[in-house]
Every structure is written in structure tokens, then in C-alpha cells.
Amino acid sequence: MRVMAQLAMVMNLDKCIGCHTCSVTCKQAWTNRAGTEYVWFNNVETRPGQGYPRTYQDQERWKGGWELNRRGRLSLKAGGRVRKLLTIFANPLMPSLQDYYEPWTYDYDRLFSAPMQADAPVARPRSLITGEPTKISWSANWDDNLAGDPSPDPVLRKVSGQVTLEFERAFMFYLPRICEHCLNPSCVASCPSGALYKRSEDGIVLVDQDRCRGWRMCVTGCPYKKVYFNHRTGKAEKCTFCFPRVEVGIPTVCSETCVGRLRYIGLVLYDADRVAAAAATPDEKDLYEAQKSVLLDPHDPEVAAAARAEGIPDDWLEAARRSPVHKLIFDLGVALPLHPEYRTMPMVWYIPPLSPVVDVLAGTGHDGEDAGNLFGAIDALRIPIGYLAELFTAGDPGPVRAVLRRLAAMRSYMRRLNLGQDPDESIASAVGMSGAQVEDMHRLLALAPYGERYVIPTAHAEQGAQLEELATGCSLDYEGGPGMTGPFGEASGRPAPVAVESFHALRERQESDDLDAADDLHGRVNLLNWDGKGTPDGLFPRRKR
Amino acid sequence: MSVLLWVVAPYVALTVFVLGHLWRYRYDKFGWTTRSSQLYESRLLRVGSPLFHFGILVVALGHVGGLVIPKSWTEAVGVGEHLYHLLAVVLGAVAGVATVGGLAILIYRRRTVGPVFTATTRNDKLMYAVLTLTIVLGLAATVLANIAGGGYDYRTTVSPWFRSIFLLQPDPALMTGVPPLFQLHALSALVLFTIWPFTRLVHMLTAPLGYLTRPYIVYRSRDEGRPAARRGWEPLNPVTRAKKS
Numbered sequence: 001m002r003v004m005a006q007l008a009m010v011m012n013l014d015k016c017i018g019c020h021t022c023s024v025t026c027k028q029a030w031t032n033r034a035g036t037e038y039v040w041f042n043n044v045e046t047r048p049g050q051g052y053p054r055t056y057q058d059q060e061r062w063k064g065g066w067e068l069n070r071r072g073r074l075s076l077k078a079g080g081r082v083r084k085l086l087t088i089f090a091n092p093l094m095p096s097l098q099d100y101y102e103p104w105t106y107d108y109d110r111l112f113s114a115p116m117q118a119d120a121p122v123a124r125p126r127s128l129i130t131g132e133p134t135k136i137s138w139s140a141n142w143d144d145n146l147a148g149d150p151s152p153d154p155v156l157r158k159v160s161g162q163v164t165l166e167f168e169r170a171f172m173f174y175l176p177r178i179c180e181h182c183l184n185p186s187c188v189a190s191c192p193s194g195a196l197y198k199r200s201e202d203g204i205v206l207v208d209q210d211r212c213r214g215w216r217m218c219v220t221g222c223p224y225k226k227v228y229f230n231h232r233t234g235k236a237e238k239c240t241f242c243f244p245r246v247e248v249g250i251p252t253v254c255s256e257t258c259v260g261r262l263r264y265i266g267l268v269l270y271d272a273d274r275v276a277a278a279a280a281t282p283d284e285k286d287l288y289e290a291q292k293s294v295l296l297d298p299h300d301p302e303v304a305a306a307a308r309a310e311g312i313p314d315d316w317l318e319a320a321r322r323s324p325v326h327k328l329i330f331d332l333g334v335a336l337p338l339h340p341e342y343r344t345m346p347m348v349w350y351i352p353p354l355s356p357v358v359d360v361l362a363g364t365g366h367d368g369e370d371a372g373n374l375f376g377a378i379d380a381l382r383i384p385i386g387y388l389a390e391l392f393t394a395g396d397p398g399p400v401r402a403v404l405r406r407l408a409a410m411r412s413y414m415r416r417l418n419l420g421q422d423p424d425e426s427i428a429s430a431v432g433m434s435g436a437q438v439e440d441m442h443r444l445l446a447l448a449p450y451g452e453r454y455v456i457p458t459a460h461a462e463q464g465a466q467l468e469e470l471a472t473g474c475s476l477d478y479e480g481g482p483g484m485t486g487p488f489g490e491a492s493g494r495p496a497p498v499a500v501e502s503f504h505a506l507r508e509r510q511e512s513d514d515l516d517a518a519d520d521l522h523g524r525v526n527l528l529n530w531d532g533k534g535t536p537d538g539l540f541p542r543r544k545r
Numbered sequence: 546m547s548v549l550l551w552v553v554a555p556y557v558a559l560t561v562f563v564l565g566h567l568w569r570y571r572y573d574k575f576g577w578t579t580r581s582s583q584l585y586e587s588r589l590l591r592v593g594s595p596l597f598h599f600g601i602l603v604v605a606l607g608h609v610g611g612l613v614i615p616k617s618w619t620e621a622v623g624v625g626e627h628l629y630h631l632l633a634v635v636l637g638a639v640a641g642v643a644t645v646g647g648l649a650i651l652i653y654r655r656r657t658v659g660p661v662f663t664a665t666t667r668n669d670k671l672m673y674a675v676l677t678l679t680i681v682l683g684l685a686a687t688v689l690a691n692i693a694g695g696g697y698d699y700r701t702t703v704s705p706w707f708r709s710i711f712l713l714q715p716d717p718a719l720m721t722g723v724p725p726l727f728q729l730h731a732l733s734a735l736v737l738f739t740i741w742p743f744t745r746l747v748h749m750l751t752a753p754l755g756y757l758t759r760p761y762i763v764y765r766s767r768d769e770g771r772p773a774a775r776r777g778w779e780p781l782n783p784v785t786r787a788k789k790s
Contacts, residue, residue: 085757096583097584097585189761189762194753197763198764198765199765202767209575213753214578214748216583231584231660232664234579247767
């Protein structure tokens, strides 16, 4: 047994209202730069829908993740090492910008600079890639709320082509997605340079920007398409699980800003030696259970001893015991992994949504919060359940149904309490729980305060004094001096201390939104980047004298 | 003059090539990338890029065979001048045409596809010019020599000169009688090697061959790659200090 710690997340889809706050704050924090205009480390997609990038779940086309080869052994779906090197000059499986979308801005300056005319001037869209006028035809959330045609959705096709229409009327929910920080990451396995790695302390999957050579195989390797190519720097970038934040014990930006408070962050312990075997489970439908079997019980003294032997500190063990993620996966049994059939052992888990079932039920005039009605509806609504099963359990409706029944039981059990009626223990026992457990689940899902939703142990940084920002030395005192930019374009050369970098970046950001070939946009302020402080040049049109 | 061209210039190019890479690797690891433009356009790239890269790999191998391996060695294993020449011309022509064809597609793509052209720096343009010049001169030298006469046996002149550079006994006299196209090809190659470390060509030196042998999943500790404390500013904490030493 080789115990390793993993930071994991659970998202309660019942509470997601699709407001995209997580996406926007994440973008502001991480991908608000030239080269990553099209990149959303966090995105929210409406299901059914095509997703971002379009139809990324169609692994027959994109070949992401792992598969079992003829001998039953785990191999990369896009081909092994030799094949990767042979296709390195032009990766045939890499999504193009059109599969994501072409990012754009608007030519707001026209509104000011247009001469007096009969018609009001219009701010026309311009591509952020070329600077040329463009026609907007797609974006990261173009099919929000079932806009357009969700029928290309690969998951929907798997469930059934016939019932598309009926299904559209019946069911819709939002799926926020970040990098899954998998236990068996196929992006890491795909990287020819070995630049992608899984951090041994907390399992966060990161790209070493100094070692990435831009071979682009990770983009193909990730079945969730959550590794992106920065077209300016020529390097791969991905969700970092906000490691600078979680290292000091605060949650990721997406979690922190989620208005529905639907995200939970906590540690899980797992046995690294058993990951490969579990990922090679022959039947896809057993992968959910196999994935659970890799995770270890932090209350088990044997596990604790093994963890200590591996150098996992005691406060991390304690955090693992208090982990809301472990609790939701095991004790309450309501969290499911996204697409376990990709065999990457994803570590962002989801509580499937019950509310659409309730809505349908209420829409037909029945009591949508009565346990009997809900249980019946969960059994009857085959298509939505099948759809959820394709997302979370490789098509096995059993676990999804069990989770929804628990959520339904909680709903009707708690309603009785709220209405001042006696608690009905039979509702709880119908889903294999006790009344106390149901109340506990309700507390964690509905009421839990910050400290219970996010149990994040801080990194052990006794070497903290080494970090430049805390160093007693002058942070400007480094080779090259302040404000140095390298000869090979932006950000080349040694990394500058963060304090210096952010000072210059701030000025840079406020003043430029570099669009080559669009000279008339120079000197303007990109309001999306403006942090609200000061009035940089170009914020207002120049005063006429 | 011949000393300047065939002794000084190669050593300057070699020195800049080696030291330039060392410096670039130390100073600019972040800039060490292929700067792939596949995200913008992949239809032309899918044809042009493999054509060019595989072509130039064969060309490079051919240069190793022609320049590094002495004529006496190949003859010792029974490969006569005629057979060698036939092999070199056929293989070289196929690879050379593939390389030039691929390069033409890639340059066409770079010029005509808007986003790709926008992403092209002045540095790239210079590199493309020198690279194209070198390849075209090389192909021209081979083709013209074979059309004009029975071919030119560079293995008695250019190759010994090439080896003499590395044996630290440079012999410029070997290059004086060489046809001008071969001379120009060699000189443009020297220019190419001189600018090499400062262009995107550096990606060649980090061809990911290690991928073939390393385990799939890479684990790394958080502390790896953190800068060490500067001298005189070691941490006070005795535990970490002990761990470090």
C-alpha cells in the first residue's frame, strides 16, 4: 500500500443555476491574457448540449483517455509512445480553434469616433486572434439553456436518438467543469516532454512551463479537453486547482465565488499502487466501484499508519478524516465521478441533480415533494436517468437511481420537519439511511458553512522564507533588474518576482489590448481587464481642446 | 580569405551554436518551445509539416552519412563510389524534394493564413529565409552537379574538411576547389547554425526521445524546482536545514 493524498472536489448539481460566476472569476484570475482568450479552465455547460469544445465527449472522434487493448491492458486511446512521436509534427486529433470558438472583442471606439450621421454607430465584433472584423458563430456557452440544437450531444446520442424531443421538454441541467486532477491522468501520460506532472503532496496536475515544448499531445490525451494550448507562448496550460490558494488553505476561486455554494473541497487518501489495476477493470460499468475501491478510509488505523510512513503529516490525516468529499462519496454515497469510462479516475465528483425530476412531477400536477411520487418518478423517467448514467456511471442506471432516491428522501423527510410534522423514519429507511443520517446530509448539502464545505490543509512550507515574496532580501534585487523583458518576446527569460511582475503587468494590462493589425485599437483600455483602480490613459476619450 | 571562410567562420558558428544553446537553456527555458501554430490551422499543416520534418530528418541522416563517415570506411564494407552515389542521389532527391515541398507548403501557409502570419515574428522570418536558402542551395548543388556531369564527389573534399574542423586540424585548402554551389551551401549552413540557438529551431535539441522509456505517469514533489535559498539567507528552521544538507 502506497498512500497518497489527493485534493478533490464535489459539485452539487442540484444547486447550480448556470450563472457562470465560477467561469468568469476563474477567467479573470487565470486566463485573462493574450494567448488564452479562448481558454476557460472552468466552464459551465448546459446538458444536454454540445459542450466546450464542441462534442468533446465523443471519444471515437477525439480519442482522449485510456482504453483496454486487445490483451486487456490499459493503453492510451490515441496511441502509445511510438505513435505519438510519429504524429508529433501534426497532431491529427487536436481540436482546432473553431472547435472551441474564435474569441472576439467589440470595436467600441467606433461609438466615439464615428462622424455625425443619421444612424447610430455600431460596435462591430473583431476577432481577438487576427484583429479582423469577424462573424460571431459560437462560444464557450453558445448553447446555454438548450439554445440551438442539442442533438449533436454525444451523450444524448448514446442514450437514444429517438427521444430527443421528449427529453428536451423534460430535462435540463448545468454541468460546471474544471480539470478533474485524475488519479490516472492521460494528459500526463501523453506528454512527450514529461512536463505535465501530478504533485505527489496533493495530487494536483500541473504543467511545468519551463519544460513544456508545445508538442500538444496533452490536449489530445485529456478526454475532458481541459488542457489548453496557449497560442502566444506555445505552451500547454490547464486548471491549477488554484494551488497558490489551496496551499495556504483557502478554496479555489471557482469555489470561493460560487453563488450557489455548491462546491466542496477536501482531501481523499488513495492507494497509488492499485490505481492502474482499478483503471483496467474490464467492464466499464464496474469502474465507478473500482474507483471508490482505490480510495482509502482515513479512519482506519492501518491506513493512518501507512500514511504516516509515507510522510503524510498528521494535520493532513486529520483533514482527510474531516473531508466533506470523502463523506459525500462514502458515508452519504451521493457523489459520482464524471465519465469513469475514460479510465482516468477523475477526482472532481458530482451529485446528480434531482430538481428537474421534481419539476416534471410538479408540472404534471402531482406533489413533487412526496417521497412515493418522487421514487415513482425516478423509476419512470428512464431517459433522464439514462442520460445521467452515461455521464456519471458509464451507463449503469443503478447508482444514479440510488443517489436520486436518497436526495428525494431527504427532500420529503425534511419537508415534514419544516412543516412541523413528525419525522417519518420509513422514508429514510427506504433508501437505507437513518433519520439522523438524512438530517446530517441535509446539513452538509444545504446549510454547511464555509469551514465545513472547504476542509483544506495548508501546505507544509517551513521553507517559506525561501520564497521570494517573504524573503528579507529586496524583491527587485535579481538578475536583469526590474521590468526586464527577454529578447524572445513576452515573458521570456528568468521568471521575475511576483511583486515586480504584477506591478508591470498591471500597467501593461490597463494600457494595452494588443491586437496586431488593428492599430486603431491601440492605447485603449480593455475594461474586462481593468481592476477598477485609477483611471489609466485611454479610459476616457481624449479631451478636445 | 579562405582561412576566414573555412576556418574562422566554422569555429565561430560552432562556438555560438554551443554556447548560445547553453545560454538560452539557462536564461530562457520558458521560450524553449516549438511555438506550434496548429491551433490556428491544421489542414495545410497536416500535409506540410510531416513532409518537411520527415524529409529533413532523412536529409540530416544523409549528411551524417556523407560528411562524418570517411570514404575509406564505406569502401571497406564493399560500398563502392557508384553504389554510394546512386543511393545518396536517390534518397537525397526524394528527401530533398519532400523537404522543399513541405517547406513550400508551410511558407505558403504562414503567409496566407491570417492568424499564422500574425503570429510570425521577425526572428521567424529571418530563420525561414536562412533555412530556405540553405536547403535550396543544398538541393541545387546536388541536382546541378548530377545534371552537369557524373556528379561531384564531395567525399574527397568537403567531408574531410568537415571532419578536420572537429579534429581541430582545420584544412581550408580542401575547400578551395569545391564548386561554388557547395561552398555557398556550406556557408549558409554556418549562418543557420549561428542563428540557431536564438530561433525556434531550438525545439530540435529537445526532441522528446525520453518519452519512449519513461513511465507514463510523472509524479513530482512540490519542492522540486523551487529556487534554493541564496547564500547567507538559509532558513532558520533546523529541520528543513537538516533536510536540505
